[in-house]
Amino acid sequence: MVILYHCHNKIQEVVTTKHQKIDVDKNVTLVKALHNLANQFPNEIIVWCHLDYKDYLDLKVIKTIFHHNKIMLSYHPGDHQFLDERIGYVEESVFININKKVSYPTWQMSSAVGAIHATVLLEIKNSIALDSNFDYYLNSLAKLAMPLGLFCYSEPRLLSGEMKLTNSKADMFTLFKFVKQHYKMRWVFLLVLNIWLYEKKIMLLPFLYTFCFGKRTNISINLDAITVQSSKKGLDKTTIDVIIPTIGRKSYLYDVLCDLRNQTQLPKHVIVVEQNPVEESVSELDYLISESWPFKILHTFTHQTGACHARNIALKQVKSDWVFLADDDIVIENNFLAKINHTINQFPYKAFTFRCYLKGETKVFNKIIQWGTFGSGCSIVNMESLNGSVFSEAYEHGFGEDSDFGMQLRNKGIDVIYLPEPSILHLKASIGGFRTKPKLLWQDEDVQPKPSPTVMLFQLLHKTKTQQLGYKTLLFLKYYNKQSIKKPFKYYRAFKKQWSQSLNYANQLKNNF
Template identity: 30%
Template sequence: MGGSLLSTGAGSSSSGNWRRAQARLAFPLQAPTSVGPVPDVLVLPRSSTAAAFGLSVVGTDPETPHTAEGLGRCPGTDASTAGYSPESTQALEVANRVYQRAMERVVRSPADGVLLDAGFGNHKVISEVRDEPNGLLSLAMSSHVEIVAMCIRHGQPVRIWHQAGGERQFIAMRTQSVIGEFIWLAEAYPDAYIAWFDERLEPFLRDISEWPTLVRHSLEVLHLSCFQRCDLMVESLGLVDFDSPFLLPGPTDRRYPTWLISPIGGIGHASAFRAVGLDAGFKQFSALLFDLGYRGIQQGLCPYSEPGLLRGEAPSGILQGLQEPLSDTSLALLIRRRFGRKWLFFWTVGSGLFRRAWPWKEALKASMMGHAPYRGAHLIASLHPVLPLEAPITSVDVVIPTLGRPEYVKNLLEDLSKQTALPNKVILIEQAPGPLTAGTAPESFKKTLPFEVDHQVVGWVGACRARNLGLARSSSDWVLLLDDDVRLTASLLAYLLKVAAAYQVDAVNGATYRPSETGDALARQFPRVWHSCGGTILFRRSVCHATDFFDERLEGGYGEDYEFGVRLRLNGSNILYAPGDPILHLKAPSGGFRQPFRHPWVNEVPQPRPSPIFLYSRAKHAPELMQKGYALYYWLKRLGSTPVYKWPWVLPAIRRQWKSAQRWAARIKPDLEQPVAAPALQQFPAD
């Protein structure tokens, strides 16, 4: 059987009556032979939205669903060694990328035989493998991917071309405004990918017709933010958004999630731009894209800085020449639209104190601007990836630190035993600073559970240390961190795994609610990008090891989750907030895995405020203006809660406490090595 590059494709299936997709061959490709029998697999195009197509892998025999191992035996294609003709090489490279992406997202087969449900933009893909000794693999991407690309020179469009069906045509420009053209293209070509690039960077870009192959679902927007250093373009925004991990410089050697969408090069689907909305009130293209990214991540948009858009390393001189900071006018409007009027005043004061610039005129003008109307908000739901019918075949360990809550832990273990996707192992770290007891999980109870329980008792207390011990003892592909006083639905673990597979992310935060609340409102929301980690988070064990676990210097400071999440992001991992299966957090009044932590400044007079650990965590990652923005916020908040007539006495006290906090924060050595292995480690004896 020979391979083929598809120009059209359609198909459907039903139990006992499987119909193969119809395809018109564009040109034949010689495919390698299999090393042995392979399962008979058919990949059918599935229209998930008007603008996006995905995949479904269907077995020819619904009574014998294929396994991930079976699909793994499908032969790959290597254009460099299999003897393909030169004109076929590019198509096969595209096919390889799609095929590998599909194989990474195999899920358990339900009764109807569907193995995979994955979105790949608006590509139409078909794969067919016959169960015979010389079985052949044919996988290719349709040439009917529609792309519109705009070339920009010094802030103005210079040419626009449209490509569909392999044919490229130039489009007459309607205006000399990049923003005007971009908005018009998104409306005029609703089923196309919209790409943009700076003319100076063009020699170093990968073929733009290949850019859509890097987009994994319709809500992804790929760009070159980390290469342009977009964080420097909005540096003073850190005065306002001083908690954001997105304003930190990111890596250039890997895909990196950031809402700072670069104006020098990028691609996204028109349907996503229309759904989130484009604000024509901005005068700079970069400001429009930053606004799009900031609002978009709150609705499910997934912007990434993607080095794959380049075909090589671009000269640093050219990239530095493309770093055009946002004007104060654009920044003021961005702050007004996204943060509100009160933060305009805050930004103006901070700029005067720390930048020696007082943008009063820009702030006043922006304060009189209203919010722009967005007409396509109702479209965003249709663009979210469809979750797999069943959780992916993988392994999960659950880590639960606890202290003095045996009944809560027992209930949580029972909830885990009812999961539709069972964990491989539950690692229970019981902190017992007093005499060690076996009251939390007796051996007789553990034997009734459908998973292994690795129950450790330690003679110390510490949230970071307990989690690190649990992570060090984990061995599965994924790790789920849980508080000990939560209750889970039977589908929680499966839901988190499905979200991670559908959106192709490394970490997923669960949503929690309290007993006085209901989770109904949360369950109706779609997953979206989250700034950091929470108490309930599922992440790949490999990225956790690459991030180097929790920082134990933050023990007792209530900021370890945030700091760990920042390092996950800086390592290239995206973190989603997935509220579709809410978790009940009981907020038990005592116990848990926290206990008053005795810091070395406990007897300091005056007491350092804010916590030195909090200042240390900020100094560890945040640039100078973000740290100064927080300092200004802290001082104004303290003064705002004090009557004005007391300020002459309160100001010196605040200054002394702040200086003390800074002094102690500086003494927390960033290079201090703390072992993960804990002393006084014991296992519970059997009953």
């Protein structure tokens, strides 16, 4: 491990973990120095640390966290990051609202303290311009490489103890430059629009400044040559329970159970929660008893409908190391669970979402990456990580419960990893689901909420204020062509009422659950 200490954008000293000083050219930029060290020490972790935090740097924890080479860590003490919070106007992902108390997935890096393996720097050295601004370069690197398989985190364990804060924050010109170089051009216009709408400021000069720079989104970065060989060892074979909520899909569920029966590695338990709102009804799943199954089936029948409620019932019955959250209308290959077991041991993370595709659908994401959402019917989670996590019934019969569940995991320091393989075919059965048409709180309102209050609830709970406002602008623009009011000012007044109605009911849901 090699540590670069810096202050006032200048190199102060470079040492090894054995306190051996390394001679370097102190006249080069910090970014150039980082790459020079990667060339000099191609098999080492390169650490950077501001001189103010030298006494607080925990080198031992870095060795523990770096269990493979495709990791980038950083931490900025204090509430803000390098980029202005207005980045939320153009960034919709969950990687913006960082929980500073836990290891949290994000591309937002800091010059305060951080670490990256030399092999990553060597792979991208000819792809990204070596900016003179160290913070800008670190954020650019992570923003471009995170979707390509670099695992990036805000990691509070890098520093320990009480310390003074060192400010390093981008100005408005730098923010606009970053948006221009890392997003499509329309987001630059939306950034200008949002600042004008919600802050009554005209950003003409920062906007014009962006035309001095080209995009970085079309550059070529390939990290596939860096193999992920984790130093953390898992179990040779883990036990897996499967939970399946179902409603009115007897034949589809049977096919799923047959797929599970034919697995080369069998689940220990299959937990089925069957729903039927008709009070006098009884279970229609006769084959659960009439046929022989190579695993134990735990069957619950309830008249209360709702996938959130059903999954929570099932989660209480899980007894294995891992739980596979499945839908009742999927198709999996007979080595699906065996592949999962192999992946769990190869990548010692605690939550995975699998590629879930429709027939004829083209694969979009081909790499193992940090995932910005969570699939409630196509994920597997370690049971120890689920302590206290439930599917919030505030989202019942709406949308967003799976994304909310993913956020519960991330806020506990559990990253959600996307796996392109093994994959799941989703049949999208035409029966079942929400066909019972439960009555919603806002169903009889003359002014119907827009967006759905459950979607708004997710925004309130897990997005920054600027992200919420940016979403409002996008919804306003996208919804215009889909509604009947064509007079712009009349539409604006109607939209304001719908948005207000959505906020009202979202807050009711927030307070009631």
